[in-house]
Amino acid sequence: MRAAVYNAPFDVSLGERPDPIIQQPGDAIVRVTATCVCGSDLWYYRGESKRKHGGPIGHEFVGVVEEVGADVTTVKVGDFVIAPFMWSDGTCPHCRYGITSSCVHGGFWATQGADGGQGEYVRVAEANGTLVVVPGGVPDARLIPSLLALSDVCGTGHHAAVGAGVVAGSTVAVVGDGAVGLCGVLAARRLGAERIISLSRNPARQVIATQFGATDIVSARGDDAVAEVLELTDGVGVDATLECVGTGQAFTTAFAIARPGSRVGFVGVPHGVEVPIQTAFGSNIGLGGGLAPVRAYLPELLTDVLSGAINPGLVFDYEFELADIGEAYKAMDERRAIKAIARL
Amino acid sequence: MRAAVYNAPFDVSLGERPDPIIQQPGDAIVRVTATCVCGSDLWYYRGESKRKHGGPIGHEFVGVVEEVGADVTTVKVGDFVIAPFMWSDGTCPHCRYGITSSCVHGGFWATQGADGGQGEYVRVAEANGTLVVVPGGVPDARLIPSLLALSDVCGTGHHAAVGAGVVAGSTVAVVGDGAVGLCGVLAARRLGAERIISLSRNPARQVIATQFGATDIVSARGDDAVAEVLELTDGVGVDATLECVGTGQAFTTAFAIARPGSRVGFVGVPHGVEVPIQTAFGSNIGLGGGLAPVRAYLPELLTDVLSGAINPGLVFDYEFELADIGEAYKAMDERRAIKAIARL
DSSP states (O other): OEEEEEEETTEEEEEEOOOOOOOSTTOEEEEEEEEEOOTTHHHHHTTSSOOOTTEEOOOOEEEEEEEEOTTOOSOOTTOEEEEOSEEOOSOSHHHHTTOGGGOTTOEETTSTTOOOSSBSEEEETTHHHHOEEOTTSSOOGGGHHHHHHTTTHHHHHHHHHHHHTOOTTOEEEEEOOSHHHHHHHHHHHHTTOSEEEEEOOOHHHHHHHHHHTOSEEEOOOHHHHHHHHHHHTTTSOEEEEEEOSOBHHHHHHHHHHEEEEEEEEEOSOOBSOOOOHHHHHHTTOEEEEOSOOHHHHHHHHHHHHHTTSOOGGGGOOEEEOGGGHHHHHHHHHTTSOSOEEEEO | OEEEEEEETTEEEEEEOOOOOOOSTTOEEEEEEEEEOOTTHHHHHTTSSOOOTTEEOOOOEEEEEEEEOTTOOSOOTTOEEEEOSEEOOSOSHHHHTTOGGGOTTOEETTSTTOOOSSBSEEEETTHHHHOEEOTTSSOOGGGHHHHHHTTTHHHHHHHHHHHHTOOTTOEEEEEOOSHHHHHHHHHHHHTTOSEEEEEOOOHHHHHHHHHHTOSEEEOOOHHHHHHHHHHHTTTSOEEEEEEOSOBHHHHHHHHHHEEEEEEEEEOSOOBSOOOOHHHHHHTTOEEEEOSOOHHHHHHHHHHHHHHTSOOGGGGOOEEEOGGGHHHHHHHHHTTSOSOEEEEO
16 A cells, blocks of 8 residues: 655655555454644654654544454444544543543554554554544545544644633633644633633734634744733733643743643643743642543544534645655645645 | 741751731731641751741741731631631732632741741731631630641642542542641542552551541552552552652652543642653643642631541641740651641
8 A cells, every 4th residue: 555654854755555454353444535744743754753764654544444353343344434643442441531542552553563644544453442433424525624633633632721621711822823732722712711812923823723713812932922921811821721832932931821720731742841840839830631532532522523613624724645745744844834634 | 026946957946036016907916826847847947948047937827816907807806817828818819719829919927027937926917818717716725736737738738639639439649648648638538539548658657647548558669659559559540649748759659650641739849850741741640739729728628627527636746845946846857746736
């Protein structure tokens, strides 16, 4: 099959990989009909995190079930399914606690011999726990971006909002205007936040943030951004802060705008991050979030996508052919694209 | 008046300080009838945190209102009152949000020219917001330890439990067997925890932990303690972890025994602490707590003390005369005393 390959930093291309086959009775084979590039893919693309050269990549996909193992009961051949960015069995203590990302039998696509999401087919381990069926067969093409967003960014943004403790009436700030940050705005709105301050300096992203429910845009950075958010909140700070970047600077900003007694919800893979523990202590600013248990949130978010209540697919502003995957990474790296989608 | 003075590390003695007078219309003068030494006093006692030599000390006291300023309406002369370990106005945005420890007009006893709690009298700023009246006049002497515990350790232990997200049915671990850790056990029990694992290697403290509701005692430390707690929880970890020490080692232990998706509630002044951010991220272990807003919790905890539902005063195992304050610090420092109380 054709599948994206990570050759080296700044070098991704379409290559050939073996067609997947059922290996375990719990496996399913999914024919991918849409996949995308994630902001977190940029960590290895830029050489900032290590990754084996020559291996598969990608962790977001939707598609049609082609074949199932003997133990698979929750999906059948022909079902249109969403795969969260990790597989999980749905039955272990962590899954039952809602933390599917810590599943004792779980794992990441494109690691441990698994296929990557950026390819034609994926063998899905633990299919019963992992895959979520979209009712009604193959959906309208216009719905695909929002369904694909449920694979990662929509659920991850939601997790930031949950981790930050957003409730009805909250004043919220979202640090980061990538696809996850924008989905964080959407999630905060969905949870009833009254005021949502998006920290974004990119006009195209500001537009989406506003479409998703941002009431205020702060385009400054660092100390200036902090001053502006504090001014917007009468010096108090916000009730809930979504940290959707994962860098030290974003953490510093997040803790500086969080009101005493509030929480920072973080979902960006942390790179060079130190929790300002004295601020956290003195001002009672908590930390929530982490690697999003997207699978756990999928059913409720899918319901809202299907009803039209939310449209997270708006984060996709760049469409590409799988053969041009290298160019899609480049566009994301150069921030010419918010999020790049390929339909197969 | 007679009041304790911090002369230098390992040197505390009873000295003379000016009698306090009403300075602001919101002030009250309290005649202290009981005070105590806190585990956090040991940071400066041991020279591990800086403190002005020759100044007052102590931040926990109960007593009788002797005089009030013109604006004081919530307490009157003759009332028996509990003072939380900070003063706060009760009306600023942070106080109204429940974070009295971030009061914009708040402060710490024995700083900024304020009297210390370890002395005969204290001028209480923001008396309306700060002091809590014990109904019925001067209480029975047997009740005094529990009322004094409400000044700090009982509310601080409660804050750890709240920060860790203890709910009915939780399996809880408490790291630290100082007075705050013991009160954390008490708080977890009060909030309905089903199983409470106390990490304590001191037999006397184990007894109190058990009296307060601990169902399991783990006397190992470090990796061995982690292994034991994981074994007690079928490898899952605990639903809520109370970190009641404030050292790096205690944090490491706390994050290692917390189950994915749970929170560590921390209330010990952090010294040399680094949040293990990759563990926090990968396992979704949140951080809650901080400098306890004891004033906010005082009414509900006082109700339970007066009804006899809780008896936090059991943490006092050492009684001293104010003249012997130096010896009381020494006993705490050498861990001969869990917590030392003086009645005046």
